[in-house]
Amino acid sequence: MMNRDEDIHRSCVVIDGHCDTLLELYKHKRSFWEQNNHCHLNWPLLQMGKVNLQFLAIYIEPEYKPYGALCRVMELLDHYHTISSEGEIQLKTILKKEDLSLLAPDTSCMYLLAIEGGEVLEGKISTLRILSKLGIRCMTLTWNQRNKIADGVWEKDSQGGLTTFGREVVKEMNRIGMLIDVSHISEKGFWDVISQSNKPIAATHSCCAALHKHPRNLTNEQLAAIKANKGIVGINFYPGFLGEGEITIDTVIEHLEYAVSVAGIDHVGLGSDFDGIDKTPLGLSSPADLPQITKKLIIKGWSREDIRKVLGGNYVRLLQNTLP
Numbered sequence: 001m002m003n004r005d006e007d008i009h010r011s012c013v014v015i016d017g018h019c020d021t022l023l024e025l026y027k028h029k030r031s032f033w034e035q036n037n038h039c040h041l042n043w044p045l046l047q048m049g050k051v052n053l054q055f056l057a058i059y060i061e062p063e064y065k066p067y068g069a070l071c072r073v074m075e076l077l078d079h080y081h082t083i084s085s086e087g088e089i090q091l092k093t094i095l096k097k098e099d100l101s102l103l104a105p106d107t108s109c110m111y112l113l114a115i116e117g118g119e120v121l122e123g124k125i126s127t128l129r130i131l132s133k134l135g136i137r138c139m140t141l142t143w144n145q146r147n148k149i150a151d152g153v154w155e156k157d158s159q160g161g162l163t164t165f166g167r168e169v170v171k172e173m174n175r176i177g178m179l180i181d182v183s184h185i186s187e188k189g190f191w192d193v194i195s196q197s198n199k200p201i202a203a204t205h206s207c208c209a210a211l212h213k214h215p216r217n218l219t220n221e222q223l224a225a226i227k228a229n230k231g232i233v234g235i236n237f238y239p240g241f242l243g244e245g246e247i248t249i250d251t252v253i254e255h256l257e258y259a260v261s262v263a264g265i266d267h268v269g270l271g272s273d274f275d276g277i278d279k280t281p282l283g284l285s286s287p288a289d290l291p292q293i294t295k296k297l298i299i300k301g302w303s304r305e306d307i308r309k310v311l312g313g314n315y316v317r318l319l320q321n322t323l324p
């Protein structure tokens, strides 16, 4: 017999807006289908956590930037299809609004393909359109450094916003139905995207600067802007963004609750960053631990409806408003 916590978790569509697992699998020749594959995230662990949609970001390592990024992304995208063909079941990729109707609390995990770093475009809008035809539905405009779209958060002195090309990219992403991810972008770049985008955006894996001052975290003003934009902030599980000292699942809950207090219950989700981070919070080391988040929220007195929104409902709405 299931207890109440498990019952609530099982009744929700669960969505994680960011992980870098594809690179880990490819680089270290690990099997996605095996639970003990030394990755944070794999097929058995996603089923154990009852995850229904996992964003799979293709992270571009610095040695492939600026030139070589597109080719590297092709290798990793090809690897996604290789994984799918080698498994007992085919991986289902979310491509359009109608696919969202396939998402249900009891379905096995589906995937949304993303790219972490606008370097992939190598300065060409045509590349963006072709990547969309290849199934990419989300792109993080920058990583921490400057690229042809904007500066990343580590460009502390310049903090440049969207370039002319960056503005074109935003416009075209809006038009073709690719979700704009503003995690990693400079603050000026963030505000430019907010003013330029006519669709909701996401910071797929970012935390709250008010709880822990870090250039990768979002200020209250940014969280409020995401609310006004009808977007989402996905709370990152990286201890370095969450705080100092011992970081546990409770610290993640603190950031979730804080983000909700500023951005509102309709604009917060999960963005684990699994396999993109070298440490995980105590009690939250893989998707199999996600039901523990639900349990903590129940103990905190959250309603079933609010839990449903943060676990995945908000992401479903965002994708309804952005996908082609």
Ligand SMILES: [Zn+2]
Binding pocket: 116, 183, 184, 205, 276
């Ligand atoms: Zn990242």
